[in-house]
Amino acid sequence: MVSDPVTGSGGAFTRRRFFEQLAAVGGVSLAMAGMDALGFGFASAATLPPPLPGGAKGTRIIILGAGLAGLTAAYELGKAGYEVQVLEARGVAGGRVETARKGFVDTDVMGNRQECDFDDGQYINVGPWRIPYHHQSTLHYVRKFGVQLELFNNDNDAAYVYFEKGKGPLAGKPIRKGQIAADARGYTAELMAKVASKGDLDAVLSATDRQTFIDYLVNEGRLQRSDLSYKGTDGRGFDIAPGAGINPGAGKETTPFAFADVLNSKAWSVLNSVAGWEQQRTMLEPVGGMDMIPRGFVKNIPDGVIQYKALVDRIQQNAKGVKVSYTDASGKKAEAAGDYIICTIPLSVLKNIKMDVSKPFLEAMSNVAYAPVNKIGLQMKTRFWEEKHWIYGGHIYNDIPGIGTISLPSTGWHSQKGVLLGYYSFGGEAAKISALSPDERAKFAVTQGQKIFPEYAENFEKAFSKSWHLDPHNLGGWAEWSDESRKAAYPVLCEPDGRIYLSGEHLSHLTGWQAGAIESAWQQIAKLHQRVQQA
Amino acid sequence: MAAALWVAMSPVTMAAETGQSLYNDNCAACHQRTGLGIKGAFPALIGGKMVTGPLPALIPTVLNGRGGMPAFKSDLTDAQMAMVLSYIRASWGNKASVITTVQVTQARIKASAAAKPKNLQAH
Numbered sequence: 001m002v003s004d005p006v007t008g009s010g011g012a013f014t015r016r017r018f019f020e021q022l023a024a025v026g027g028v029s030l031a032m033a034g035m036d037a038l039g040f041g042f043a044s045a046a047t048l049p050p051p052l053p054g055g056a057k058g059t060r061i062i063i064l065g066a067g068l069a070g071l072t073a074a075y076e077l078g079k080a081g082y083e084v085q086v087l088e089a090r091g092v093a094g095g096r097v098e099t100a101r102k103g104f105v106d107t108d109v110m111g112n113r114q115e116c117d118f119d120d121g122q123y124i125n126v127g128p129w130r131i132p133y134h135h136q137s138t139l140h141y142v143r144k145f146g147v148q149l150e151l152f153n154n155d156n157d158a159a160y161v162y163f164e165k166g167k168g169p170l171a172g173k174p175i176r177k178g179q180i181a182a183d184a185r186g187y188t189a190e191l192m193a194k195v196a197s198k199g200d201l202d203a204v205l206s207a208t209d210r211q212t213f214i215d216y217l218v219n220e221g222r223l224q225r226s227d228l229s230y231k232g233t234d235g236r237g238f239d240i241a242p243g244a245g246i247n248p249g250a251g252k253e254t255t256p257f258a259f260a261d262v263l264n265s266k267a268w269s270v271l272n273s274v275a276g277w278e279q280q281r282t283m284l285e286p287v288g289g290m291d292m293i294p295r296g297f298v299k300n301i302p303d304g305v306i307q308y309k310a311l312v313d314r315i316q317q318n319a320k321g322v323k324v325s326y327t328d329a330s331g332k333k334a335e336a337a338g339d340y341i342i343c344t345i346p347l348s349v350l351k352n353i354k355m356d357v358s359k360p361f362l363e364a365m366s367n368v369a370y371a372p373v374n375k376i377g378l379q380m381k382t383r384f385w386e387e388k389h390w391i392y393g394g395h396i397y398n399d400i401p402g403i404g405t406i407s408l409p410s411t412g413w414h415s416q417k418g419v420l421l422g423y424y425s426f427g428g429e430a431a432k433i434s435a436l437s438p439d440e441r442a443k444f445a446v447t448q449g450q451k452i453f454p455e456y457a458e459n460f461e462k463a464f465s466k467s468w469h470l471d472p473h474n475l476g477g478w479a480e481w482s483d484e485s486r487k488a489a490y491p492v493l494c495e496p497d498g499r500i501y502l503s504g505e506h507l508s509h510l511t512g513w514q515a516g517a518i519e520s521a522w523q524q525i526a527k528l529h530q531r532v533q534q535a
Numbered sequence: 536m537a538a539a540l541w542v543a544m545s546p547v548t549m550a551a552e553t554g555q556s557l558y559n560d561n562c563a564a565c566h567q568r569t570g571l572g573i574k575g576a577f578p579a580l581i582g583g584k585m586v587t588g589p590l591p592a593l594i595p596t597v598l599n600g601r602g603g604m605p606a607f608k609s610d611l612t613d614a615q616m617a618m619v620l621s622y623i624r625a626s627w628g629n630k631a632s633v634i635t636t637v638q639v640t641q642a643r644i645k646a647s648a649a650a651k652p653k654n655l656q657a658h
Binding site for chain 2 (some may be wrong): 349351371428477480
């Protein structure tokens with residue numbers, strides 16, 4: 001409690017004192033909200049669950065699905081005094097938050113059954129694998145449940161880019177990203193600086209701006225002050241690394257590529273001024289696997305709340321309540337009754353379950369696509385990417401069909417073995433590769449990676465692949481809304497149909513992110529709670 | 536890098552494209568080579584108004600996706616989409632008309648299906 005709201009030292013009510021009081025009352029987030037309100041510019045991301053005061057009035061909620069939306073709803077509503085029952089189809093909670101380690105089994109709709117055989121301690125996150133620093137909703141639960149975090153390297157200039165569809169001498173060669181960046185920016189800055197210095201840009205720049213603009217370009221492009229030319233820079237690396245004594249001494253810098261070669265290679269398509277908002281350089285991952293997050297939820301939800309291997313058959317509602325018919329773990333038909341439903345089942349699957357909702361609601365549900373998504377983890381018997389190529393985490397951007405991205409682990413540095421992500425692809429490319437058997441998928445991934453790392457094939461030990469569109473509980477990696485369906489269908493589904501509330505990443509603008517699921521759940525439980533209070 | 540270390544052919548290099556090869560590559564993963572789909576997950580493409588009926592429903596579905604199905608507007612050209620849809624409409628007992636490239640182009644314009652530039656990575 002705030003003891004003295006007004007006086008700080010000397011009795012003056014400073015802004016700083018105001019924020020301190022806010023923080024004392026409402027925690028850091030309230031202080032930040034206050035700062036934001038006064039224009040200190042924090043993003044207005046949802047950072048805390050909604051308060052649910054006033055009790056639950058004996059209300060019973062059936063939650064369908066124990067992915068992150070269902071877990072969030074179950075945890076928060078349970079704490080607020082609601083009677084909660086969760087029906088989960090799988091034998092484990094977490095939904096798409098799956099971490100494949102030794103013993104993990106996956107069976108897809110094609111009948112491909114894989115049992116992960118990685119060495120102890122090795123794993124691959126086949127669902128979400130990185131948390132943007134600004135997904136504070138996800139990080140709220142990470143903090144709350146004591147999940148340990150480590151940095152996820154989302155941008156590594158030492159990592160290779162590989163563009164086989166480009167033209168010229170740089171096409172089809174693994175090249176350090178930093179070299180492409182230095183050269184593309186250096187030559188561009190040189191062009192602009194020379195044009196500006198001749199006065200050709202004076203129509204757009206004032207006389208003082210011209211020099212400032214050139215100063216900026218010299219800095220940005222690493223240009224020679226003397227003649228504004230780009231002659232390379234130490235940041236793009238050394239042919240002979242500098243060291244001790246006379247030899248190697250100062251070493252020898254690498255020579256820049258020709259500008260035409262850089263442009264023709266198409267490798268510049270990986271460059272931009274800043275990363276997209278969801279792809280910022282600073283990302284985080286839980287130590288030991290992303291599934292540490294759902295495990296944290298489960299530890300903090302009372303036993304018996306979540307029923308596993310419960311397959312929903314029918315969802316009914318009337319003016320007085322709701323009823324869910326399901327098949328339980330032993331195969332028996334069962335029913336769950338309650339006052340409201342929060343249904344987090346993906347729309348791709350939900351459309352096949354009979355549900356008592358209006359025709360417009362059903363029509364809205366049918367207008368959402370789900371993304372085919374592929375991932376494969378390849379266990380390698382040595383960490384050649386670190387030992388031989390000096391690449392510590394990060395992505396190998398490339399244009400190899402069916403691969404998307406190859407990514408190196410941000411964990412287990414310098415240990416003997418490691419699991420890298422051999423492909424991460426979407427859409428038609430993912431559909432193609434997923435038609436292969438798991439063994440063929442692994443062969444494909446290893447063959448393609450061999451183009452970039454000569455040690456790839458000889459180090460390959462074991463693989464585990466996941467195709468989310470072939471998972472019977474998901475039929476897709478995440479929801480894909482079109483401009484049309486966002487306008488017409490999305491608002492319909494954000495509101496409840498009678499006593500049924502939908503929730504999940506699909507009902508957010510953070511589709512495919514854990515934060516989308518969590519924040520959707522926060523919104524829906526807030527609505528539901530308000531309704532219960534007013535009833 | 537020694538060329539000898541490189542394996543020559545990946546399993547997905549394309550020879551001459553046909554409607555069938557395009558179907559097998561892009562659609563069969565879910566709808567199966569037999570067109571029978573998987574019950575409860577992916578519908579069969581045999582008979583039915585959507586597949587063999589008038590065009591307004593079919594082409595936009597493949598372009599933009601619906602009900603779980605992904606959009607293929609960025610993965611297939613108009614010509615490729617015409618080939619694969621024609622193949623579907625003439626296979627497994629289906630006896631519906633061929634679809635032309637022009638029809639796909641018109642449907643794409645109508646659906647304002649301008650392909651958004653794909654992010655290099657999604658999540």
